[in-house]
Amino acid sequence: MLLAIDCGNTNTVFSIWDGEKFLCTLRTSTHHARTADAYFTWYSTLVKHYGIEVDITDVIISSTVPRVVFNLRVFADRFFGCRPLVVGKPDCLLPANPRVDEGTQVGPDRLVNTAGAFDRFGGDLVVVDFGTATTFDVVAHDGAYVGGVIAPGVNLSLEALHLAAAALPHVDISKPQKVIGTHTVECIQSGVFWGYVGLVREICERIKAEAGVPMKVISTGGLAPLFQQAADLFDEFEDDLTMHGLTVIHRYNKENGST
Numbered sequence: 010m011l012l013a014i015d016c017g018n019t020n021t022v023f024s025i026w027d028g029e030k031f032l033c034t035l036r037t038s039t040h041h042a043r044t045a046d047a048y049f050t051w052y053s054t055l056v057k058h059y060g061i062e063v064d065i066t067d068v069i070i071s072s073t074v075p076r077v078v079f080n081l082r083v084f085a086d087r088f089f090g091c092r093p094l095v096v097g098k099p100d101c102l103l104p105a106n107p108r109v110d111e112g113t114q115v116g117p118d119r120l121v122n123t124a125g126a127f128d129r130f131g132g133d134l135v136v137v138d139f140g141t142a143t144t145f146d147v148v149a150h151d152g153a154y155v156g157g158v159i160a161p162g163v164n165l166s167l168e169a170l171h172l173a174a175a176a177l178p179h180v181d182i183s184k185p186q187k188v189i190g191t192h193t194v195e196c197i198q199s200g201v202f203w204g205y206v207g208l209v210r211e212i213c214e215r216i217k218a219e220a221g222v223p224m225k226v227i228s229t230g231g232l233a234p235l236f237q238q239a240a241d242l243f244d245e246f247e248d249d250l251t252m253h254g255l256t257v258i259h260r261y262n263k264e265n266g267s268t
């Protein structure tokens with residue numbers, strides 16, 4: 010069975026894939042200093058709790074934090090006796106190679122989202138992922154990542170206001186009832202919420218105009234449904250796009266690679 014690991018700048022998610030469905034999803038915060046033994050203590054406690062102590066034969070990792078890959082490799086080797094596939098490394102094949110400026114290191118999460126979205130929806134897509142950053146990945150007709158947009162993440166923007174301005178509290182994102190806030194929290198929520206609605210709409214319109222072909226907009230990430238409530242920003246929402254993309258890349262390497 011496959012253990013798929015999606016390591017973002019904020020959260021690390023482990024999912025066990027039995028070839029047809031995910032058996033469980035485990036989430037922890039990302040810490041570069043977490044050791045292989047610490048990962049295993051956490052992992053084994055939870056799988057035992059859920060009663061899914063299965064035999065892991067394969068591990069695939071996507072990490073936007075380069076430093077965590079070492080400990081995750083040790084974890085895979087020590088506890089499952091396998092050499093993980095690491096997205097973005099030369100020995101991990103992609104269904105379509107990215108077309109970007111030479112020397113550019115595309116975030117592995119964006120490559121994985123691209124593969125997952127192309128598998129689900131075909132080509133000519135914009136994938137909007139609301140993670141630590143809000144990213145827009147442009148997927149060409151043949152499934153290649155051909156560039157995109159990186160904007161600050163929603164929670165990052167809220168946190169930045171709180172950190173930089175002495176009188177501004179920490180605020181959780183939510184959809185305000187109106188635009189004109191009548192207290193501080195409402196003013197901040199309005200700025201970030203409606204600001205992001207505008208940001209997403211403007212960027213998607215400009216991407217489509219620049220690409221010159223009709224494109225579907227796919228959203229993913231924890232905050233996507235919240236933004237969809239407000240406006241028709243997306244054609245499709247896909248909860249587990251990154252995890253799905255990891256299974257697609259794993260299968261592609263099984264069929265075409267040396268692993």
Ligand SMILES: Nc1ncnc2c1ncn2[C@@H]1O[C@H](COP(=O)(O)OP(=O)(O)OP(=O)(O)O)[C@@H](O)[C@H]1O
Binds near residue numbers: 019020141229231
């Ligand atoms: N309704 C909500 N209100 C506030 N926060 C939410 C809500 N729904 C989800 N979230 C949070 O949104 C964040 C987005 O989750 P997601 O897994 O997409 O990205 P992330 O883990 O923050 O980023 P990365 O993958 O870059 O580490 C999570 O921290 C999640 O707890």
Ligand SMILES: CC(C)(CO)[C@@H](O)C(=O)NCCC(=O)O
Binds near residue numbers: 018
């Ligand atoms: C943009 C983030 C932080 C989003 O997780 C990640 O994809 C990343 O670190 N990317 C590297 C630069 C790039 O994708 O062009």
Ligand SMILES: [K+]
Binds near residue numbers: 230
């Ligand atoms: K993510």
